[in-house]
Amino acid sequence: MTDPVSDEARVIPLRPAPARPAAPEPEPAPREPLWRDLVGEVLRRERQAQERTLKDVADTARISLPYLSEIERGRKEASSEVLAAAAHALGLGLGELLSLTHGELTRRTAGAVRRPAAVPYRSYQGLCLAA
Numbered sequence: 001m002t003d004p005v006s007d008e009a010r011v012i013p014l015r016p017a018p019a020r021p022a023a024p025e026p027e028p029a030p031r032e033p034l035w036r037d038l039v040g041e042v043l044r045r046e047r048q049a050q051e052r053t054l055k056d057v058a059d060t061a062r063i064s065l066p067y068l069s070e071i072e073r074g075r076k077e078a079s080s081e082v083l084a085a086a087a088h089a090l091g092l093g094l095g096e097l098l099s100l101t102h103g104e105l106t107r108r109t110a111g112a113v114r115r116p117a118a119v120p121y122r123s124y125q126g127l128c129l130a131a
Contacts, residue, residue, distance in 0.1 A: 033108055035101070037074035039083065042100045044072040046090045061089035 047057050054072070058065040063085060070076040071086065078086070080094065087097040 040074040061085040
């Protein structure tokens with residue numbers, strides 16, 4: 001009994017070839033920058049503008065040098081007390097630091113597409129009493 005199939009190797013595809021080319025995937029929406037990254041960039045920019053070292057600012061603010069470095073690199077989410085100390089060491093108020101950071105956030109997200117809120121805004125027609 002001879003087998004009608006030849007002795008040559010047969011190739012069996014594991015998955016069939018696609019019938020048509022796949023559509024390109026849409027580009028993901030740009031991520032908004034993290035607040036801690038922006039705060040760190042503003043602190044670093046202000047420090048470098050004053051030509052001060054990380055050690056000098058850390059000593060003045062009474063923050064450890066490694067911790068201040070991590071804040072500047074956006075690795076740590078600093079408390080308001082630590083941010084105020086770093087800002088004051090640079091001759092800024094906390095409000096000024098936050099204002100500069102807000103400006104940076106606005107600049108970077110100015111061209112972002114705004115999505116409508118999940119819940120539409122409805123004006124409140126009720127009564128509010130205060131004592």
